[in-house]
Amino acid sequence: MITIKDKLFVLDTDKTTYAFRVMPTGHLEHLYYGRKIRIDDADGIADQLGFAPGNSSSYDKDNAISLEDVKLEISAPGKGDVREPSLELINSDGSFTSDFLFDGCATSKGKVREEGVPCSYGEDAEVLTVTLKDKENNLMLKLAYTVYAECDVITRSCEIINNGDGAVTLTRVMSLMLDMDPGDYSYITFNGAWTREMGKNVQKVGMAKLVNSSYTGSSSNRANPFVMLGKGAFDEDYGEVIGINLVYSGNHYTSVEQNPYGKVRLMTGINPNGFSWKLEKGESFRSPEAVMTYSASGCNTMSHNMHDFVNAHIVSGKWKDQLRPVLINSWEASYFDINEHKLVKLARKAKAAGVELFVMDDGWFKGRNDDTSSLGDWTPDKKKLPHGIKGICDKIRKLGLKFGIWVEPEMVNENSDLYREHPEWAMRIPGKKHSTGRTQMLLDLTRSDVQDYIIKSMSDVFSSADISYVKWDYNRNFTDIYSAALPSDRQGEVAHRYILGLYRVLDELTKKFPEVLFEGCASGGNRFDLGILSYFPQIWASDDTDAYQRGIIQNGYSYGYPQSCYTCHVSDVPNHQTLRRITADTRFNVAAFGVCGYESNFCDLNKFDFNEIKSQIEFYKKNRRLMQYGKFWRRSSFDDGKILSWTISSPDKSEAVSMIMQSLMTPNSQSDILYPRGLAEDVKYHIENRKTSFDIREFGGLINHVVPFHVKQDGFIHGVIAKFVRINSESESHEMYGDAMMYAGVHLNPRFASLGYNDTVRYFPDFGSRIYEIRTA
Ligand code: GLA
Helix, strand or coil, X not given: CEEEECCEEEEECCXXXXXXXXXXXXXXXXXXXXXXXXXXXXXXXXXXXXXXXXXXXXXXXXXXXCHHHCCECCCCCCCCCCCCCCEEEECCCCCCCCCCEEEEEEEEEEECCCCCCCCCCEEEEEEEXXXXXXXXXCEEEEEEEEEXXXXXXXXXXXXXXXXXXXXXXXXXEEEEEEEECCCCEEEEEEEEECCEEEEEEEEECCCCCEEXXXXXXXXXXXXXXXXXXXXXXXXXXXXXXXXXXXXXCCCEEEEEEECCCCCEEEEEEECCCCCCEEXXXXXXXXXXXXXXXXXXXXXXXXXXXXXXXXXXXXCCCXXXXXXXXXXXXXXXXXXXXXXXHXXXXXXXXXXXXXXXXXXXXXXXXXXXXXXXXXXXXXCECCCCCCCHHHHHHHHHHHCCCEEEEEECCCEEECECHHHHHCHHHECXXXXXXXXXXXXXXXXXXXXXXXXXHHHHHHHHHHCCCCEEEEEECCCCCCCCCCCCCCCHHHHHHHHHHHHHHHHHHHHHHHHHCCCCEEEECECCECCCCHHHHCCCCEEECCCCCCHHHHHHHHHHHHHHCCXXXXXXXXXXXXXXXXXXXXXXXXXXXXXXXXXXXXECCHHHCCHHHHHHHHHHHHHHHHCHHHXXXXXXXXXXXCCCCCEEEEEEECCCCCEEEEEEEECCCCCCCCCCEECCCCCCCCCEEEEEECCCEEEHHHHHHHHHHCCCCCCCCCCHHHHHHHHHCEEECCCCEEEEEHHHHHHHCEECXXXXXXXXXXXXXXXXXXXXXXXXXXXXX
């Protein structure tokens, strides 16, 4: 609900309140963001401002206040606020002081997706638009606040309009600035690199600024735009936590700093590094939308708010709320070495295992045998696909599978017909040496002819056969940022214009192919953000499919993104990224807590492993709605210790699936306690583990304690026995009330500890895990 009273603005969601007012000077003073409170007027809530202390500057001679220590909604340089500004520009006279003062406001109901910059949408959304003016420089600033009451989310974006005669140059337009009263804050960011995305990083907020930003051209795997701010003591289920994100896929920036008086300022928006934007007379510039949520009960609630928001107000189109198919992707099974025969053979096996969608990854187009050539030439390689895309697609469809395809449309290899024909379409500085990434170059998506080419060439591919799914990849970072189509004083616009060009392409193609399930990818999670999710309902979370690393990566994503958005594949061992061997059940157990798929050579699996996969897929399909759309709860993670524990519960509390996984095993430590979440306290539930079996060779020479003859470890006889004998997992079940499960915990069967082994013992080696189904009894 939005309440406006005497220039006091109160934005209420179901459980939170955000408030600000117009100061006597005309500036917007931020008052409060936190748990829901009642506010009639600003009395007692606003800072009592008396005078400008010490050597701080006074705003003007009538208002002897210093903006340096006022909580503000926006800040620009030159009027006494010497903290980091949220808005910076060069006026037409060359000065860079701005003074935006309140001019008016309006409210409206409902928000629709607009063309241009992606944004959230919702019928019940309430929008407050506050207009400010810098009269001396003829500039107007519109701040738009959108309230999503039911998921406790408020968003904000800015638009700046040049009403003057001369051009101004914008050098910083932050989407959101959040000034807070003094407190003990922690800044939590999610950082990493290729194959190790989303590592949780916690830092204390102090007087030296902390910045989480990307400068790769994309939202990046180095620093995801989602961040959190915790106040005082907090954990998964306790304490005050703010979550912040940006609906944007390019260079982003989120800083936090404390001023000398203890107040804390956070801001988020387009990264000002390398950014400038020339705004001619009459033109306007719109920032991406920033998203914030607040929880008074720890990170899980904050995540639930973000998850609900993303599922309801970001993801759109046919696949919104829809069950995602179990797919198999050809990449790790064959890499570039694919052909119709091989793929159909894999697809046949996949169908028998229960897979629903077959994805032909990289390598299918003209001359594409490694990563040095062909990007840009989107016609099938005749040697690999003699009957074209349609030929293989029809064969796969005939097996009863849907068919999907990999593309990387924003790129070009120098060794391609496209580059030979249009070298000017590649992003490079004319006449200068350029850098490459994965031997490829970016196409200059700031250009409308390049955008049109991508739309046309992709439309041709997508309509060439019965294609149900597209994996849209993007495998390099920006270098040599330059567009030959823009004048020299607009080169600071290239990085942002590229993203706007991308959005136009994605908008047109997703509208043109509404049935297709699009999956974003950028060498895994190098562009995992709400901008991409506005067009593609799911994103390949990481090229790393090692279950231990995935436990860390998916745990990181789960803070800001619902599990319906991140795709997780079970792959072969030793794992291709880490050479680690983790049992098939753990590989599945981790992948099941997201959109589960496979990336494995099913043709090479032995009978047991194949049957294990079959039963995994059966389990996943049975619990699919829950696994993809249930409430995701974190209990513990490898960041805090050795146990990773997640639960997904159904909104009606009738069922849940919990997982427990360890990193390295501690000898002679037998007990584990599972604490499921999201259950009704007074309802009785039945809990049982998913049954599986293990290769007898996992027990090595211990086999000699149970067979009457000597078996040489890993020898021929050992192999023969392993072909016929498996070690069954324990069978464990309990009936307990929800409160007993959640608060006393389910005390699990003893772990393997060398001695006393019997069939109740839980085989739980390094990276061992179990998944438990919980249903009302
Ligand atoms: C990227 C993706 C992989 C795969 C390859 C193909 O690395 O992240 O999943 O599609 O490209 O070249």
